[in-house]
Amino acid sequence: AQTVTQSQPEMSVQEAETVTLSCTYDTSESDYYLFWYKQPPSRQMILVIRQEAYKQQNATENRFSVNFQKAAKSFSLKISDSQLGDAAMYFCAYRSKFSGTYKYIFGTGTRLKVLA
Amino acid sequence: DAGITQSPRHKVTETGTPVTLRCHQTENHRYMYWYRQDPGHGLRLIHYSYGVKDTDKGEVSDGYSVSRSKTEDFLLTLESATSSQTSVYFCAITPGSLDSYGYTFGSGTRLTVV
Numbered sequence: 306a307q308t309v310t311q312s313q314p315e316m317s318v319q320e321a322e323t324v325t326l327s328c329t330y331d332t333s334e335s336d337y338y339l340f341w342y343k344q345p346p347s348r349q350m351i352l353v354i355r356q357e358a359y360k361q362q363n364a365t366e367n368r369f370s371v372n373f374q375k376a377a378k379s380f381s382l383k384i385s386d387s388q389l390g391d392a393a394m395y396f397c398a399y400r401s402k403f404s405g406t407y408k409y410i411f412g413t414g415t416r417l418k419v420l421a
Numbered sequence: 422d423a424g425i426t427q428s429p430r431h432k433v434t435e436t437g438t439p440v441t442l443r444c445h446q447t448e449n450h451r452y453m454y455w456y457r458q459d460p461g462h463g464l465r466l467i468h469y470s471y472g473v474k475d476t477d478k479g480e481v482s483d484g485y486s487v488s489r490s491k492t493e494d495f496l497l498t499l500e501s502a503t504s505s506q507t508s509v510y511f512c513a514i515t516p517g518s519l520d521s522y523g524y525t526f527g528s529g530t531r532l533t534v535v
Contacts, residue, residue: 311463340523350511350526396463406471407452407515408479409524411463 307332309399311412318387319420325372326382326415328397335359336402339373339380340409344394353395356380358402384417392419424448427512427527434534440499442530444512446492451517453495454524455479455487457508464511470495471517502534 308331318324330339341353356364356373363371368388372381384391397412425446434440444453452471456464456479466479468487476487484506486498499506509531513524 309463314461342523348509348529348531350513350524350529352523355523406469406477407517408454408466408469409464409513411456411465413461413463 307334307399307401307410309397309410309412311397311415313415314413315416315418317418317420318384318391320387320389322387323383323385324387324417326384326395326397326417328380328382328412330378330380330397330399330410332378332399332401334401334403338400338402339371340398340400341369341371341380341382342396342398342411343391344396344414345390345392350396354382387419389419389421392417425512425514425525425527427510427530429530430528431531432533434502434532436503436534437501440502440532442497442510442512442532444495444497444514444527446495446514448514448516448525449492450514450525451492452515453489454513454515455485455495455497456511456513457481457506458511458529459508467497467510499532502532504534506532507534508532 337358339356343351354366368385398409428443454469455467465481470476470489512527
């Protein structure tokens with residue numbers, strides 16, 4: 306069975322600085338998807354970025370980028386030029402590509418605080 | 422997201438009472454999911470549905486049942502609520518494809534069992 310681990314329950318970053326949130330996963334599959342979701346205090350789950358396992362290039366969305374290391378089973382999220390609005394809970398998630406159920410496995414989350 | 426709504430948004434109920442949470446979608450997506458979110462556990466799958474009347478259990482299904490009589494509605498029922506079921510419940514939908522679609526989530530229901 307697949308697992309997703311987020312080892313940092315809480316992180317802090319100074320406004321305008323860069324922060325990296327870590328995520329590791331375990332799987333025996335070769336093709337899958339990885340996601341980062343943001344959950345602000347409003348409780349809404351917002352998709353930040355997604356990565357397809359067989360694509361070597363790291364995904365990027367504006368100030369958000371990932372460092373995907375397939376062999377190491379690592380999928381970290383880098384937030385550049387941090388803003389107050391980035392303060393939220395961040396969840397890493399895994400989805401098998403061929404399971405047929407499209408179930409996601411989530412990590413336990415990292416709470417990011419942004420300091421003014 | 423406008424294509425999925427959960428009701429109620431908040432609910433307080435007493436131990437031993439039945440509770441039903443509703444998820445309604447207008448996207449005509451085949452797959453629907455119920456997750457619960459608890460501190461230190463992230464989101465854990467309770468039940469999911471892959472079509473009308475087609476449902477299956479997730480990792481934390483004990484004490485919960487679901488029904489899907491129409492494509493657009495997925496109901497989660499706590500037959501006899503317990504304090505351990507105090508949580509935030511999320512519904513999610515996806516069309517079901519090999520593409521990398523992320524889930525679309527509802528806004529969640531905060532359930533408190535006293």
